[in-house]
Amino acid sequence: MAGRVDVAILGAGNGGIAAAADLGLRGFTCALCNRSPERLEPFIQLGGVETTGATGDAFVPAARITPDLSEAVAGAEIVMLTVPASGQEFYARALAPMVKPEQLIVLNASNTGSALHVARLLVEGGAPPVAIVELNSLTYICRMVSPTKINISGRAKTTRAAVLPTAAREDAFARFRRLYPQAELMENVLATSLTNLNAVLHPPGMLMNAGWIEHTAGNFFYYYEGTTPAVARAIEAVDAERMSVATAYGIASPSFLDFFYRAGYTSERAWAARSIFEAVKDSTPNRYIKAQANLEGRYIKEDVAFGLVPMRAFAEPAEVATPSINAFIHLASIATGVDYMETGLTTRRLGLEGATRTDVERLVRVGPWGVRR
Amino acid sequence: MAGRVDVAILGAGNGGIAAAADLGLRGFTCALCNRSPERLEPFIQLGGVETTGATGDAFVPAARITPDLSEAVAGAEIVMLTVPASGQEFYARALAPMVKPEQLIVLNASNTGSALHVARLLVEGGAPPVAIVELNSLTYICRMVSPTKINISGRAKTTRAAVLPTAAREDAFARFRRLYPQAELMENVLATSLTNLNAVLHPPGMLMNAGWIEHTAGNFFYYYEGTTPAVARAIEAVDAERMSVATAYGIASPSFLDFFYRAGYTSERAWAARSIFEAVKDSTPNRYIKAQANLEGRYIKEDVAFGLVPMRAFAEPAEVATPSINAFIHLASIATGVDYMETGLTTRRLGLEGATRTDVERLVRVGPWGVRR
Incomplete structure (x- = not known):
């Protein structure tokens, strides 16, 4: 017993x-x-x-x-x-x-x-x-x-x-x-x-370095070398969409940059420059982290399937457009051959089919026990 | 005179x-x-x-x-x-x-x-x-x-x-x-x-190697090293959409793989394997071509603005979905800060606003001289 x-x-x-x-x-x-x-x-x-x-x-x-x-x-x-x-x-x-x-x-x-x-x-x-x-x-x-x-x-x-x-x-x-x-x-x-920052940070870095990752089996400094200005701009675009979804639900979620700085991951200089590129470059704890060896790891599997896909599912009832999030979900799918809009945490799996913003707000308040849909 | x-x-x-x-x-x-x-x-x-x-x-x-x-x-x-x-x-x-x-x-x-x-x-x-x-x-x-x-x-x-x-x-x-x-x-x-194969080949390779390109100023073999299995799968997805658009207009456009092989760019072995990855790997003429030094070159500028964007413009009247083409247009835009759906050869610039498939077919038959819209 x-x-x-x-x-x-x-x-x-x-x-x-x-x-x-x-x-x-x-x-x-x-x-x-x-x-x-x-x-x-x-x-x-x-x-x-x-x-x-x-x-x-x-x-x-x-x-x-x-x-x-x-x-x-x-x-x-x-x-x-x-x-x-x-x-x-x-x-x-x-x-x-x-x-x-x-x-x-x-x-x-x-x-x-x-x-x-x-x-x-x-x-x-x-x-x-x-x-x-x-x-x-x-x-x-x-x-x-x-x-x-x-x-x-x-x-x-x-x-x-x-x-x-x-x-x-x-x-x-x-x-x-x-x-x-x-x-x-x-x-x-x-x-x-909606403060899932791995989902903001990882899919752009993985997919915009897909060739480098596969060719070298991830043998480069993922954050320090792989987060170039173009990659940083894409991260910023995804982050802006994430914050728009949060705002639509009345939630003041910090930007990636603010969060990263407050968590002690980067310098005040980079934070003050409002640059994700500078912030990741200046991140001491992340400096020597190598890339994952392939696209099968959790930076895609988890951060797309259980990050970007459900973010999109929350965006739709709030009528927030997420073209960058959608692009990375699609790119992850065609790059890996896994259909993340099928296997991920979708609208259907979250029970949000046909839901409005108000429905979602009620759902997170009372949970699925209190909602008869 | x-x-x-x-x-x-x-x-x-x-x-x-x-x-x-x-x-x-x-x-x-x-x-x-x-x-x-x-x-x-x-x-x-x-x-x-x-x-x-x-x-x-x-x-x-x-x-x-x-x-x-x-x-x-x-x-x-x-x-x-x-x-x-x-x-x-x-x-x-x-x-x-x-x-x-x-x-x-x-x-x-x-x-x-x-x-x-x-x-x-x-x-x-x-x-x-x-x-x-x-x-x-x-x-x-x-x-x-x-x-x-x-x-x-x-x-x-x-x-x-x-x-x-x-x-x-x-x-x-x-x-x-x-x-x-x-x-x-x-x-x-x-x-x-619709047989613009640069538009199929270049944007995926550039954008899925964006970090590598920017970090090394393009110092790797663009085709031979940069076209990994994931990149090749993305090229294949874009190519399938291009062919679907052509088919919708009754045009039998060859696949990238068939075209590449018939043009003498790759081995029969790779062609027979139906693998874009193998075909690019086996491409002798492309073997030592280095990547472009940044994302400002024509592989993005030209092949997105005057390749993927007008392909999408031709796809819409034919009601062919082009999620992969759309994803790369969007990714190119957020990565470079240039809005290619604004600056590229769009539906509006081609005069295809509100056009049906039949309208487009008539337009390419008689040209804008014969069409009063």
Whole structure:
């Protein structure tokens, strides 16, 4: 019989292991679960996870480590998905029959439309209404350095969080903030969804360097060398459309440049010059990051399918034109042979077919539980 | 008083000087004209042009060399524009008051919609009806090796030519063919316009290598290294749309791959594999061609503004969707800051606003002289 835990962590990738280490060190009891048992095996042997870096060197035991989802989530106050967007559907469907109304679901990290998508899948699977926290960035900067050890080089300085439905906002945020005191509460999940800056930054950089990436298997400095003036102008065009969508919903989302500067990623000089090209050039943390080796990685897969595609889905009810976003979705599709307007998080998957701006605003307020369409 | 000449060559760039040399050597009398007198000065001093390469070393005198357009075209049987698409508007407007109905206008080379565009400008300027020959590729492979000497490395094996209006087809082609016996007559100017393969090949390659081009100032093998599988897939998507537009107008335009193979640019192996990636990889003549140094060159300027933009203008009346063409037009615009849907050869400039497929077919048959819209 599984006892009470503070958090059930679903997904034993970088983010999940970092959460198990960090939360465990800070006194929270955690269950760790992963759909493929192989990945979990070394942690089961160990009875926990190892950590290094900003946390210091430590072994952090876990309350339980299991590939059995029902065992992992039973008795968990918070159920935290630490899988990429493409893995959320699996866990949402699997959780539907077992999630309890008092459990809080946290999507760490989220992309665009993640909370709405997960909520719809839970409803489809017969789950009772639950509160879902959507975050706009992963809470850790980390990478695995051995099969059982995570190197946590930092925690995000701020984490924007929003709650679906809005009625659960204060209570859910208070519970979430116990885990991550640096969290900042946004008005609703449109605010987090429309501040997905990876979706602004990555597809232009990948697609406008597609030849270079494929020819060299990504052997160049992706940000420092690959973000040339033309690429930066395209990023700016996508960013302007993203902000227009946010504005149409009454949300004041910061520009990429403002966000990048405030997060400490670039110089004041570049920020003052209002130049994305200069800002990326001056970004010390990104200086030596190599390009991905091909177009199969998450900079396209995730940031188009779960970034640009749902942004477009939110733009349409608000009647905001997104020609640059559309162009990059199409280009990603013809370049990779994957039809992202079919496989991504579309209008249909988000339940926004025929929706008006007011419908969307109501949907993010009450969630799919309160909307009969 | 200017006497009779076979050809007035307008534009003293590579194509114009090659034409003056080649046609002169083959016994045609030529006048040579250029809008900027500076460019013409060394030829005036010399009284002709120098040539080397496939023609052998020779000095070729010209009947007259003058920056005065009326002097150049008076008494010319054929008026041949040898300027890039962006220069055709200037010459068309300037020619309007002086062109004679019996003169044949040749656009060498043409892009997409060139003959229609020039015809409209002539009509606007009050010119009488004239026959216009549109070619789908420049007739020479050449480059200047000194201010007065052209190196002609080859003549195009075939040159597709079409005539506007169709009524003048046989007569105009017979006159044109005296100059270029390798010419092949197409049904109408849609056939040449919609076989603009530079517009298919260049914008994807430039825009999907934009970062590489800007970071290295084009220091890589543009075709051999830059046409990776993803870039080739995008070229294929654009090519499929181009062929769909042609098909909608009843024109059987060859695929890029077929054209490239038949022109002798690639191996049978690559052609048989039906792979644009393999075909470009196997292209010996293109093997060592470096990329352009920036996005300001004609691979974008000409092939978007006078290639993809007018292709889209022809697609709309035929109700053919061109999402890939549209994406590259938009991407070129945001990457360079030039709004190509404003500056390019648009629906409006081609006189196709509100036109149906039948209207376009009639327009290419009778030209703007016969159409009262």
